[in-house]
Amino acid sequence: MTRILHFTDAHLRWNQPGSADNPARLSREMPSILARLADQIPKLRPDAIVMTGDLLDVPNDVLVGAPDDGRAMDAWRCEIDADFQIFKDWFERTGVPWLAVPGNHDDEDAFRRVFGEPPIYTDIAGLRFFTYWDELGPDRQPHRSGARQSLFEAALTAPEHDLPQVHLQHYMIDPPTRARGWNYEYRNAAQMKRELDRSGRVRAILSGHYHPGSLAHGEDGLIHSLPPAFSESPHFFRLYDVGSTGEIKIQELAVV
Ligand SMILES: [Fe+2]
Numbered sequence: 001m002t003r004i005l006h007f008t009d010a011h012l013r014w015n016q017p018g019s020a021d022n023p024a025r026l027s028r029e030m031p032s033i034l035a036r037l038a039d040q041i042p043k044l045r046p047d048a049i050v051m052t053g054d055l056l057d058v059p060n061d062v063l064v065g066a067p068d069d070g071r072a073m074d075a076w077r078c079e080i081d082a083d084f085q086i087f088k089d090w091f092e093r094t095g096v097p098w099l100a101v102p103g104n105h106d107d108e109d110a111f112r113r114v115f116g117e118p119p120i121y122t123d124i125a126g127l128r129f130f131t132y133w134d135e136l137g138p139d140r141q142p143h144r145s146g147a148r149q150s151l152f153e154a155a156l157t158a159p160e161h162d163l164p165q166v167h168l169q170h171y172m173i174d175p176p177t178r179a180r181g182w183n184y185e186y187r188n189a190a191q192m193k194r195e196l197d198r199s200g201r202v203r204a205i206l207s208g209h210y211h212p213g214s215l216a217h218g219e220d221g222l223i224h225s226l227p228p229a230f231s232e233s234p235h236f237f238r239l240y241d242v243g244s245t246g247e248i249k250i251q252e253l254a255v256v
Helices: 027-044 072-092 109-113 148-155 189-199
Strands: 002-007 048-051 098-100 122-124 127-132 163-171 203-204 216-217 222-226 235-241 250-254
Touching: 002 027, 002 203, 027 072, 027 098, 048 072, 048 127, 072 098, 072 109, 098 216, 122 163, 127 148, 148 163, 189 203, 203 235, 222 250
Parallel strands: 002 048, 048 098, 127 163, 163 203, 203 222
Antiparallel strands: 002 235, 122 127, 216 222, 235 250
16 A cells, blocks of 8 residues: 655745735745644655645746836745745655645746756656646646657556556646636646546546645546645645555545
């Protein structure tokens, strides 16, 4: 059995000024909430910890390179790097293998500076993890293209990847979800879902982005799991116990 701890959408700001526009996202409380989660980890004994994006809440005007507060981008860059470093130090201190992907509120260049290039894959405790850094289109619908789409196809079909897999990405594949006028699932989500079901290799699609959270089931026990946003009280996360024959037990817990 392999146990994965999954949380998403922390929207942290600490060195960056201010807080998320949505007051439910407790950006400035995240360092102390993360410390409380860290206290629970030895008892939960996960084999891997995964975070599926929006580690930070970088303001949109800063993401497009034109800070509304008139400060230089360099000042923001230093603060964003320092906020990512809080997360990196936190992961390292858990002593557990970990993986993270950027979300649409993270600055991808800064994410790369602090965390490095994404691995092609990472093997942990008998599972092969793939991490996808996808993006939003101009219509705010997520899409996967180019090298990431090629990696997805290789994961599902190449002989060297014929292993039980877990895929991490900020965006969701299933269920199709439309809220506030936006599609939260990938542009070609129906096809991605069909290919996943056909491959039979993937145990779990772990995502973020849609803050209420969701859970859907594919073929052969495959789960599409998206915990409620960690930034919002009561700070949920999920534990998955992946059995050797593919069955998965899911628990949703809150930080205590
Ligand atoms: Fe988010």
